[in-house]
Amino acid sequence: MKEHGTRLALVAQLADGQFHSGEALGQAIGISRAAISKHIKVLQSWGLDIFRVQGKGYSLVSKLDLLNCDKIQAQVKCPSLDLIPVIDSTNQYMLDRVGQLPRGAVCLAEYQEAGRGRRGRQWLSPFGSNLYLSMYWRLDAGMAAAMGLSLVVGVAIAEALQSLGADEVKVKWPNDLYYRDQKLAGILIEMTGQAGEAAHLVIGMGLNVAMREQEGTAIGQAWANLEQACSALPERNLLAATLIQRMQETLEHYEQVGLDGFVERWNRIDNYLDRPVKLLIGERVVEGVARGINSQGALLLETEQGITPYIGGEISLRGC
Template identity: 60%
Template sequence: MKDHSVKLSLLNTLSDGVFHSGESLGQQLGITRAAISKHIQGIQEWGVDIFRVQGKGYQLAQPFIMLSHDLIQSQVSNPVELHPIIDSTNQFLLDRTETLASGTVCVAEYQSQGRGRRGRQWVSPFGTNLYFSIFWRLEAGMAAAMGLSLVVGVAIAEAIESLGIEGVKLKWPNDLYHNDKKLAGILVEMSGQAGGAANLVIGMGMNLAMQDKKGTIDQPWTSLAEVIGNDQLDRNQLVVSFIKTLDKALKNYEVHGMQDFVTRWNRLDNFLDRPIRLIMGNNEVTGIERGIDSHGGVLLETNEGLKSFIGGEISLRRND
C-alpha cells in the first residue's frame, strides 16, 4: 500500500486555513521545498484546492477539520475503521465480511474508486464530503433485505433533521435531495447463500462542501454547506450521529421490517403527489407518484390505476 503519511501530515498542518511557507513545511517534515511542492501537487490530484502565493507559501482554499478515529470511536460502540485514503469504503468491507463484526463502520477522507448505483463513479474529493459504509449481518437472509436502502435513507434524513437542518427529502430508492438537487446517495451491496445470513454493506456518499469545478457531475446537486449556508461543518460529529442513527434503524428493521418506515418515508418523499416517469431499460411508465408500499415498492398512479414498481434497475425521474 502506498505511503501517504507525508501528504496527510501536510494536510493536517494546512487544515488551519492559514499560509505556511514551503521552507517551514519542509523543516517540519524533514524534506526539501522541492519535495513539498511535489507532495502538494499530489494532494491537488485528490481534489483539494491549495493556493500558492509567492513570499507567503501554501494555503487551503477552505479550512477543514480532518476526521479523527479516536474522537469518533470514543462516542460509538460500533467498531470504526478510518482510512484517510481508500479505493472504496464499500469494497473494503465487502472484502472482509467473513471476519468483521456486524455493525463495523468504514469511513474515509478520499476514495479513489468510489462508486454509486449500477457501478457509476461517485466523485470523491478529499476532506470535503463524507464517505461512509457500515457492515451488517442480516440473519433473516437476502430476501429480507428488500427495501433496506429506503430504511437507510429515512434514518439519515431524520438524523439531519435532528441537527436542526430542514428540507432534506428522499428520492426513491436511494438518494437524499434538497430543493430537487441530489445531496447524498446510498448503495446497498450484499453477499450470502440461500438459506443463510446475508452480509450487507450499506454505503453512503454525502456532499458536504464540495465544488465541482471540472463539471464532472451529470445531474443537479447540492451540498450540506449550501443547504445550511455554512461550510464549517463538524464532520466528526456528523459521522457519530449517522453511526448511532443507522445502528438503531437497522436493529429496528431486523425486528419489524418495513412497517415502521413506510409512513416515515412518505413524509419525506421528494416526489410525493408529483408527476414522474419510471425508466426500466427501454420501457418507460409515467404517472403521479404516491409514495411507497409495505414492500418498499414505489406507487405510481397511472391511467390503468395504482401500480407498485420495485427493482434495482428502475430509475425515477421528474416529469414536470
C-alpha cells in the first residue's frame, strides 16, 4: 500500500495534463528521479497514457478527472462510501464485509487489478478511464426476491445515464447496457444468504467512460464509451453520485412493487426488442425475435412455435 501511495501521489501531480520534470516530481513526492521513472512504468501498466519529452518531462495525454469522496457525498446521501483507488475487485471488497455494512454502502475504485464480469470473465479496468462501483443491499424478502434484479439495476443505470444526456443508452438482457449495439456497461450481482433469511447482495457495475481504443483491444466484442453517447461528458463525481442515488431509489422501489413494476420500463429501452436474435444456452442455439421480458425476468423469444420464456443464456443479433 505504501508503494501505491507514492504512485497515487504521482498520479495526482500529473492529473492536470501538464508537463512535469522528473526532478520536480521527485521533489514534490520525496523520491529520486530514478524512482519516478520506475513508478511511471507501473502507472503505464495500469492503463495511464503517460509520455516523456526530452527537456520537458512527463505528461498525461489528457487531463485526468479523478474521483473524490467529498465531491460525491456533497451530491448524494450515502450511508458509507469507500473510495479505494487501487483494489483487486470492488465486488470482492464488499463481499468480504457483508454483515458489517449498512444497506446502500458503496465502494468505488479508479483501477481494479482483478475486476470480474459475468461467468467468471475478467473485466478490463484501466485507471481513471471508467467507473467501477459496487453497492451492498440487504433484501429482507430473501434470495428468491432477487430474481431478475440485474434487469432492475440495468433500468436504473440506463435511465440515470439518459438523464445525463446519453439518450440512446439501452439495456441488453440480462445484465448489460448498450449504445448503438456496442457494450457500454456490465452488471454483476453476487449474493450470499440462507434460505428463509435475508439476502445479502453486492451489485457491481463497470461503465466505460473514456477508455482509449488501445486499452480496449483485449475486449472480445464491440464496445463504446459514455463520451460517445453524451453530447457533453458529465464529470465523473457527478456521474458516480447520480448512479448511486438512482440505484438506491430503484432498489427501494423494487422492494415495494417487485419486477412487475419494471417490465414496461425495461421494454421501453430494450436494445433488442422486436429484433431477430439468437439465444445461446450452452451448446444450444435458439433463433427468434425478441419480444421483451415477462414478470419473472425471462426473455420472451418468438419462434415458429410461438412465444417462449427463457431464463438462462446470452443473446446477440442474428448473424452476429
